[in-house]
Amino acid sequence: MLKKYEKVLKYRRLTNDYPFKPIDNTGYVGAPAILADKCQKCRICAQNCPAKAISIDNDGYPNVHIDQCIYCSLCADLCHAQAIFMTESFTDSTSNKANLLRKPMIIEQIPAVDTEALAEELKTKIQKTLRRSLQIREIDAGSCNGCDYEANALMNPLNDLERLGITFVASPRHADMLLVTGSVTRNMHRALLQAYEATPDPKIVVACGACALSGGIFRDSYATNNGVDSVIPVDMYIPGCPPRPPAIIYGILKAIDRIK
Numbered sequence: 087m088l089k090k091y092e093k094v095l096k097y098r099r100l101t102n103d104y105p106f107k108p109i110d111n112t113g114y115v116g117a118p119a120i121l122a123d124k125c126q127k128c129r130i131c132a133q134n135c136p137a138k139a140i141s142i143d144n145d146g147y148p149n150v151h152i153d154q155c156i157y158c159s160l161c162a163d164l165c166h167a168q169a170i171f172m173t174e175s176f177t178d179s180t181s182n183k184a185n186l187l188r189k190p191m192i193i194e195q196i197p198a199v200d201t202e203a204l205a206e207e208l209k210t211k212i213q214k215t216l217r218r219s220l221q222i223r224e225i226d227a228g229s230c231n232g233c234d235y236e237a238n239a240l241m242n243p244l245n246d247l248e249r250l251g252i253t254f255v256a257s258p259r260h261a262d263m264l265l266v267t268g269s270v271t272r273n274m275h276r277a278l279l280q281a282y283e284a285t286p287d288p289k290i291v292v293a294c295g296a297c298a299l300s301g302g303i304f305r306d307s308y309a310t311n312n313g314v315d316s317v318i319p320v321d322m323y324i325p326g327c328p329p330r331p332p333a334i335i336y337g338i339l340k341a342i343d344r345i346k
Contacts, residue, residue: 101246102332105339109332116173117152117325118161122190124169131161131170137296137303143189152178152186153299153313156327179324179337183315186299186325219251220342223261223285227278228310229268232328233295237265245331252338258282263290263341265334269297269304270311282318292341293320294334296327 102109127146139154140161148170150161162170169190180186226234240247241254255261258281270278282291293314296302301312314320324337 100243101249102244104332105250105335111174111176111332114174114176114330114332115157115159116175117155117157117178117188118150118159118170119173119188120148120150120190121169121171122147124167125190126167126169128167130164130166134164135161138305147190149190150188151300152188152325153183153323154296154302154305155325156296156303158327176326176330176333177336178326179322179333179340181322181341183299183323186323219253220263220338221253221255221261222263222265222338223255223258223281224265225258225267225278225281227266227268227274227298227314228271228304229295229297233267233298233326236328236331237267237294237334239331240334245335247335250335250339258284259286261285261289263292263338265292265294265338266314267294267298269301269307270314270317272309272311275311275317278314278317290321290341291318292322292324292337294324294337295329296325299323299325302327 125147129142129146129148131148132140132142136158137154137156139151139156140148141151143149148161157172159172162172178186224234224237239245247253258264262285264281264285266278268274282289291314293299297304298314301307301310304310305312311317322337322341324334326333329337
């Protein structure tokens with residue numbers, strides 16, 4: 087018994103308290119941001135983007151489509167004017183895909199990284215709205231498994247999603263939410279539709295990762311669809327390639343807040 091107490095005192099608590107306490111996201115690779123006052127409109131970033139996620143607007147400035155971005159940092163590395171840099175934000179999830187267009191800003195316009203707690207009320211909202219814990223069915227609709235590895239990490243001791251009353255289930259018939267990864271290949275098209283139809287109302291669909299948002303690097307391929315919303319309605323988009331566990335947790339909780 088004494089050895090057990092000694093072990094408890096020796097090793098710190100492993101599980102993060104997010105979203106009830108801020109999380110240290112130092113070193114987290116978030117979406118790129120563009121500084122308008124530094125940009126020289128050279129277009130090197132757009133010409134070399136492997137995901138074709140950067141377009142040029144009418145004024146000659148680059149715009150980053152976060153739903154297509156694979157967060158490779160190449161644009162930031164190539165920008166000799168240092169007008170593009172990678173943020174450390176993981177709170178870019180949105181219910182409106184139009185919000186995933188990153189336009190050039192001045193430094194004062196760039197939002198601060200939101201690492202504050204989403205607060206206890208979100209857990210209460212889950213229980214109040216659904217009268218029980220939230221059940222998630224994760225569907226790989228043709229991903230590279232990167233997003234699936236991060237989704238699996240939600241249940242490890244570090245993140246422990248079950249402490250929020252959220253669990254994964256084996257069947258869409260038992261689920262309240264579908265967490266979909268991948269660009270939805272031709273072979274998974276029908277399976278995704280069947281899973282969506284089998285999920286009882288009110289059902290929520292969360293698209294996780296660049297492929298699920300837009301098709302990613304497989305966009306416009308003969309073998310895939312251009313994202314989940316080309317097949318079924320999507321309630322929340324979580325960008326990233328892949329999004330890390332804190333980003334997925336943020337997106338899931340934000341999706342829950344949309345239930346009425």
